[in-house]
Structures are given as structure tokens and as C-alpha cells.
Amino acid sequence: MNDVPLSILGGILFSLILFSAFFSSSETGMLSINKYRLKHLVKNGNKSAARVSKLLERPDRLIGIILIGNNFVNILASAIATIIAVRIWGDAGVAIATGALTLIVLIFAEVTPKTLATIHPEKIAFPASWVLSLLLKVLYPLVVVVNTLSNGLLRIFGIHHHQSDNDKLNSEELRTIVNEASGLIPAAHQEMLLSILDLEKVSVEDIMVPRNEVVGIDIEDSIEEIIEQICQSRHTRMPVYNGEINKVIGILHARHAAQFLREPNPTKASLLKATLEPYFIPESTSLNTVLLNFQKDHQQMGIVVDEYGDVQGIAALEDVLEEIVGEFTPPQQDEEEEIQTLEDGSFRIEGTTHIRDINKALNWHLPTDGPKTLNGLIIETLEFIPEHPISLRVGNYLIEIQEIEQKVVKYAKLQQQR
Known part of the structure; x- marks a missing residue:
């Protein structure tokens, strides 16, 4: 090295600092990239995103190749900087090289490139994935040795490199993401997404029509009263009960009610024949369970009952959907707003x-x-x-x-x- 001109040594040192900046920015860019946006890009066929995603499948190997390269160039840069400083300032050059290189590496090879990678992770990670993928193939045996030793050390403390829940979100974390995306999605869509997340916290008791407001058909009434009630009803489904609401017999749908009314001589027997089997829902059932059960059992209305089997109210599919999208219909002209x-x-x-x-x-x-x-x-x-x-x-x-x-x-x- 003593015979190598200072200009060449300076050029090598400058190149090593650039390589150090590359490895530092690559590490930050790779680990800062938005995992969900990355998955979206992979799904849409972005090759650079697919390459980055493949590297992130084994973060231990990715970190291994980056740190091998970064430590190699930093140590080599330190040695060359010391040689240059000693040739210029003699023995005092060691201290000068240490201080100067520390400052240069800190500013130009660490803080600045990592800050840039944090702000624009995709612009750094996508191009860097080419070089890192190539280096991983070339230095694969060395990376495996380093990872084996490192993972073995972690296993001593009961930690396995594949144990990671960083990509999993609970409902509260997903709620935070939806709230943070207020500028990216329409407000109405955002509100619907939040309402969907709320379904598991809301029970059917919160949205049901209470029993004192339930409009139903008492089979003990005269057939004339029943027909008049059906004709004046605004509801598409009504419970049919025997004397009191707790004795629900079935559910009468408007379509079946129309067929019943077209009969020459409508009777209570034909009315009961037109009713459907009642569908019962425990009052503590969460709305997401109600919605799934409605879909599974092909139901659109249920009778809400308490632990003793007493009717507490009724809940329709429309009531559940209104929790997500809001009210479907405004109040009737003769109804005041709540x-x-x-x-x-x-x-x-x-x-x-x-x-x-x-x-x-x-x-x-x-x-x-x-x-x-x-x-x-x-x-x-x-x-x-x-x-x-x-x-x-x-x-x-x-x-x-x-x-x-x-x-x-x-x-x-x-x-x-x-």
C-alpha cells in the first residue's frame, strides 16, 4: 500500500464510503417499506416488488448480506483512511483518521442515506434488490454460516428467527390504519369500514326493534281485523303470534301475505300455512355473528329472545346493514324524527x-x-x-x-x- 499513490487510495476510500451508504440505505429501505403496499404491488405483477418480497421472506439472510457488506467496506475504509493519514501526518494520522472517518461515515454513509431511505423506501429498496439478490447468491455460503451462528445464539434465549407477528393486525390496529387513511379513501367508505370493524362490539340488542314497538299479527284477532292490519302494514315481514308476543308462531312475508289476500275466502288456517318458521336470535349475539348466520341460514329477520326465551324484539337484515351503510329510508311523513x-x-x-x-x-x-x-x-x-x-x-x-x-x-x- 505504501507504493500506491494517494490519489488512488483517496478514490478507493471515496468508493468505499459510497458502498457503505448503499448498504445503510438498503437496510433501512428494505425494513421501512410498507408491507401491505408491497403485497399489493406483488399481486399486480411488479417484478421489483416481487424481488424485494422474496428477500424479506428471510430477513435474517437479508440482514446478514447487508451487514457483511457494510462491515467489510467500513473496516476496509478505516484501514485505507489510516494509511492515507499516516503518510500525510505521520503517527498523529491515526487519531486524525479515526475522528475524520467517524464523522464522514456518520454523516455521509449512515444518517443521510438512512434518512433518505426512510422517506422514500421504495425508491431505495427496489433498485437495491438487484444488487442484494446478486450478492446473496455469490456470498450465500458465508451468509448461511453467519445466520446459523446467529440463529443458534438466539435459540439459546428461546427465540426463533421465523417467529414474527409484525405482519398481523388486530381489529384495533386495523381501525387505526383506516383512520390514518382518511385522505386516501372517501369519507363514506371510511365510515363503512369502521362500522364493519364495530360489528363484533355491537350486540343485536343494540339495534333491535324493542317488543313494545313490534308490529305483529295476533292470530286470536278476527280474520277481518287481520286482513285490515295486513293491508295497512308498511312492513315486508311481520311476526305472527298467539295471544302475546312471547308465543310467536311464525313470520309472514309480504309476498305470502299477497297470496293469502288473493284467496276467495281467506282463513286463519291459510294464514298460518303462509307463514314461515320463526328464526330466533339470543339477545347477546354480536352483529357480525348475526350477519353471518343470516347469510348461512338464508334469513332476513329474526326474533330476539333473552336467556329465558322471552321475546325482547325483532331484528332484520336491514337493521344490521344500516349499522354499516347508514339509514336506507327517511322517516315517513307521519313519523317524527327520533x-x-x-x-x-x-x-x-x-x-x-x-x-x-x-x-x-x-x-x-x-x-x-x-x-x-x-x-x-x-x-x-x-x-x-x-x-x-x-x-x-x-x-x-x-x-x-x-x-x-x-x-x-x-x-x-x-x-x-x-
Whole structure:
């Protein structure tokens, strides 16, 4: 080396620093690349993405080839820098070379290239995969030896190189990703995705039509009353029961009801013949399970029952889908909206309104771990059934009972206190 001109040694040193920068940026680029975008590109036939994906299948070998190359060029660069410094400054050149090379490598071969690779991982990783794939083939025996020793050392501590859950996401992590992608997907689509993730947290009890609002056919009524009720009904499916809602016989579909009404002499027997077998759902069943069961059993409406078999309400496929996409139809002309905005900024809300619907509509945080309706929340908070209008506070929300009907809060005025 003493006979090699300083200019050549300087050129070699400069090249080694560039190689060091390449290995440093390659490592960061490879490990920083978005795994899900990479899988998408591989699926679409991107060859560079496929090459990177193949390298990442064995991260121990990828890290091995990068560190072998990086350590080799850094050590060689240190030796050449020392030779150059000693030839220029004598014995003091060792300290000068150590300090200067440390600063140069830190700035130009570590921090700068790694920062660049973090900002643009694909632009670094895709071209680098060509070189790394070639080096892995050439130095494969050395990489295997290094990985064998390294993995053996890890196994002593009970760690295996193939044990990794980094690519797996739980529902909360997936929710975070959807929220972070607000600028990439339409707001409506984002809301639907979040609603789908919420299905496992919501039970059918949260969205069912409560039993006191269920419109059904009592087979004990006269045939004339039954026919009139069918003709005036707005529902496509109605439960048929015997005397009381707990004695459900079946479900009458509008299509079958039309056939029943076209008969010359409709009878209760022909009505029962037109009904379908009732489909029962436990009240604690999550909505994602309800949706899957509806699909599996080809059902569109179920009778919600408690642990004693008593009917608590009904839930239709439409109710479940509305949790994902929102309301399908506006209220009828003779129906008032459940939540009405008043001039003073407060809200007039029906007592039967589900708390989840209130929270979703107003972006509030009323408690949902207890009663499911506003009426239930009021009664639980008061610990008695109110007989006249009174006011109460639930957290940061002021509730003023306005109307009471048959021991049930019909309307209440709510306002959030800042």
C-alpha cells in the first residue's frame, strides 16, 4: 500500500464510503417499506416488488448480506483512511483518521442515506434488490454460516428467527390504519369500514326493534281485523303470534301475505300455512355473528329472545346493514324524527331511541355499557320510574324529561355541557 499513490487510495476510500451508504440505505429501505403496499404491488405483477418480497421472506439472510457488506467496506475504509493519514501526518494520522472517518461515515454513509431511505423506501429498496439478490447468491455460503451462528445464539434465549407477528393486525390496529387513511379513501367508505370493524362490539340488542314497538299479527284477532292490519302494514315481514308476543308462531312475508289476500275466502288456517318458521336470535349475539348466520341460514329477520326465551324484539337484515351503510329510508311523513334539533342548540329525543344512535348522530359519548335506550338510561340513573317531568345529569349531559306516557319517557330534551 505504501507504493500506491494517494490519489488512488483517496478514490478507493471515496468508493468505499459510497458502498457503505448503499448498504445503510438498503437496510433501512428494505425494513421501512410498507408491507401491505408491497403485497399489493406483488399481486399486480411488479417484478421489483416481487424481488424485494422474496428477500424479506428471510430477513435474517437479508440482514446478514447487508451487514457483511457494510462491515467489510467500513473496516476496509478505516484501514485505507489510516494509511492515507499516516503518510500525510505521520503517527498523529491515526487519531486524525479515526475522528475524520467517524464523522464522514456518520454523516455521509449512515444518517443521510438512512434518512433518505426512510422517506422514500421504495425508491431505495427496489433498485437495491438487484444488487442484494446478486450478492446473496455469490456470498450465500458465508451468509448461511453467519445466520446459523446467529440463529443458534438466539435459540439459546428461546427465540426463533421465523417467529414474527409484525405482519398481523388486530381489529384495533386495523381501525387505526383506516383512520390514518382518511385522505386516501372517501369519507363514506371510511365510515363503512369502521362500522364493519364495530360489528363484533355491537350486540343485536343494540339495534333491535324493542317488543313494545313490534308490529305483529295476533292470530286470536278476527280474520277481518287481520286482513285490515295486513293491508295497512308498511312492513315486508311481520311476526305472527298467539295471544302475546312471547308465543310467536311464525313470520309472514309480504309476498305470502299477497297470496293469502288473493284467496276467495281467506282463513286463519291459510294464514298460518303462509307463514314461515320463526328464526330466533339470543339477545347477546354480536352483529357480525348475526350477519353471518343470516347469510348461512338464508334469513332476513329474526326474533330476539333473552336467556329465558322471552321475546325482547325483532331484528332484520336491514337493521344490521344500516349499522354499516347508514339509514336506507327517511322517516315517513307521519313519523317524527327520533332526534330533533331545537333553536337553543339542544335536542329533543324520543325515549325509545338507542343510545348508540344518539352517540353516532351527535358525536356524543353517552354510556352504552348498560341500558340500550335513552328511556333505560334515564330510569337507571334515577333508580325510579318518573311520574312527572324532571331534570337530571349524566356525565356532561343535561337531560330534561318532557313527556311521560305509560311509565315510559316519551320525549326528553338533551344538551351537552361544555
